[in-house]
Amino acid sequence: MSDAEAKSLPLDAWHRARGARMVPFAGYAMPIQYEGIIAEHKWTRESAGLFDVSHMGQLIVAGADAEKGLESLLPADLGILKDGRLRYSLLLAEDGGIVDDLMATRRGDHFYVVVNGATKEGDIAYMRDKLPRGVVLDHMKEQALLALQGPKAVEALSRLVPGVEALGFMTGGAFQIGGTAAWISRSGYTGEDGFEISVPASNVAEVADLLASQPEVKPIGLGARDSLRLEAGLPLYGHDLDTETTPVEADLTFAISKRRRGEGGFAGWERIARELETGPIRRRVGLAVEGRQPVREGAMVVDAEGNEVGKVTSGGFSPILEAPIAMAYVPAGSAEPGNAVTLAQRGKLFQAKVVAMPFVPHRYHRKGAA
């Protein structure tokens, strides 16, 4: 898709004015980088990065049966989810494949659900089809979404939004930022402490200006967003997850709540329960690749005879480790950390080792932790 065909996001002019290079992504023109991916990546790990993620789908699921309806499609225990708390979950197909990954927040009498930009239209159609009558799904197209991520995010944001520092990881609340109503949660996609900030699109430029004017904050593009999430071991839908992948294969069993494992009652449970019991045939793992050359999405995992036994689904160069890292699906028998794996890319073989993820430790702000 060319730049001209891509739709514009509310901050399009804001990004261009700051020297962003715009590329088509998820149907939108989006900033891939400003000053450079490595500089932006390191700035986020050391200070605070501002990301425009307004391409993502922000949904409201409401109605008396909203909880029950969502639980028929997600493996999360929403019954124990307290008001203002959010949970990472998976939108599942009947065969256990992953339709999307998402964040679901209980917000008063409804759920606030954030889904991926590239998949939102399909998600909405799927959910509207599957949710019981009486459950209303509203796509909040008038909302923009920003993320402020990094160890100094709390310092910068609490200056503008007093009280926001009291939020613990995976909790959210209603605030005002510069006179604009905002829903702010302590969450993100970088492995760092940080916040996601939902504001009306009509005011997002003012809010972005306010945030970017804080000395700790620089705008960060999609390029660094990808390298940050890879270091954090977080899967990217459409690459590391898809409808051919189950939550057990994807090593996301933490997202299948205890009560739901026993009770089932969600799409794909039969297959997922079987895989939980006997183990999947393949599993998503992290790989540390020898040498300096990145091994990227699409590279093959090969056995000693050169047969393809798996696939690299994300790969790149870690700016923090200064080494190539990757995520791949490998046979379950090879998925233990320390296992040696051979990769093939453009006719060249690479040696790699299975390593535990995250590659770079998470630094979330968990309540009760120091």
Next chain:
Amino acid sequence: MTVYYTKEHEWIRVDGDQATVGITDFAQGQLGDVVFVELPDAGRQVTRGGEAAVVESVKAASDVYAPVSGEVVEPNQALADDPALANSDPEGEGWFFKLRLSDTSELDGLMDDAAYKSFCDSQ
């Protein structure tokens, strides 16, 4: 000494039948942070327009093509050790390889400085 440019954004600095090849400042700007280069060994024959080296940025891998045919005389070991030279000094210390030209008439098909500048402006 004359410098020529290709549409694939390589430069070639020619002195008699000896030449130095690299990627242009425009190319490094498009690629972003270079994290790895794969250079041809000395003695390898390269042909005009053929793959001669690989340059990998954080985002993607790209081929570097030989602007003209010849024999690789020397790869830039300093660039292999510090790939960021391709960003910081692409048309100087960040050269890729030295070449002995097999046919200097192939240079006629390349752009000079002014032609390359207007080519980049049209990109």
